[in-house]
């Protein structure tokens with residue numbers, strides 16, 4: 001077996017969905033009692049039967065989180081460099097068929113955005129672009145990454161999937177981590193939501209984390225977009241399988257899992273399955289119980305009240321004051337945005353809420369002298 005595709009081919013969506021839905025109370029209790037839950041246990045933790053066990057799941061998830069990570073919660077912010085995109089995804093405002101104004105930041109505009117973010121205190125940056133290989137591809141990254149990296153202590157990317165050699169090169173320019181969400185692991189559903197462009201290649205995307213692991217990227221972010229497939233439980237289980245596969249093979253890398261749910265956007269679709277807030281908590285706790293060392297992320301897609309209640313349970317990283325349009329921090333316009341965030345509090349308000357919950361907001365936990373040459 002060389003890539004996760006080999007494992008994915010062994011995983012039958014329909015069979016897994018039935019297995020998850022057939023789990024009973026005793027399966028959940030066994031999973032809760034296990035020091036190291038198996039994939040079968042993960043099915044139980046994600047099952048409808050586990051809804052009755054949310055309180056003990058949350059208590060154990062919180063205990064494991066404090067043991068492994070202490071009270072710290074990292075703050076990061078996305079910087080949208082471009083809304084150009086050569087794909088058509090049914091759920092995204094940047095889709096090429098959407099008639100919106102397109103914008104790619106130049107060097108001067110990038111510096112303005114970086115300065116605005118540094119002013120707010122951010123040190124951890126997530127670079128985001130639409131997927132446009134020719135105009136916002138390796139040449140653009142080569143040109144701009146060094147200047148961005150010089151202003152921040154850690155740099156992650158959420159851009160189009162690249163080749164292994166390209167990730168290796170970006171690592172030498174200061175790239176620390178890459179987030180690449182599969183959106184859904186159900187191939188036919190994936191095809192229905194990705195109508196044009198390179199993103200239609202399900203397997204190129206599915207194997208991206210393998211290429212990241214081989215390129216030695218320090219942190220790899222996984223996730224599915226809840227609402228695309230008709231079973232968030234099965235998609236979450238697939239993410240868990242993906243995580244277990246990667247952790248075994250590319251053990252030098254760290255991993256994070258995020259839980260994005262569909263948000264309103266220009267021309268967007270209605271969710272095919274609804275994950276309510278209790279179910280989102282269930283999924284977060286299930287991942288913590290499965291993997292005490294994985295970092296769990298909660299973005300500003302979720303409401304302030306929900307984030308304040310859930311972050312203390314098991315979350316390691318939160319975004320704050322996110323703008324999902326290029327130029328959003330210096331200009332503060334919303335007409336180019338990818339989707340509408342739900343938590344619009346300023347970073348200092350998010351940090352204050354963390355402190356009030358007994359947590360320690362961390363703006364910086366990494367630097368070049370901590371073992372890395374750039």
Ligand code: SF4
Pocket residue numbers: 085086087088089092093094095096129130131199
């Ligand atoms: S989800 Fe990504 S690839 Fe799809 S349209 Fe939006 S920016 Fe482009």
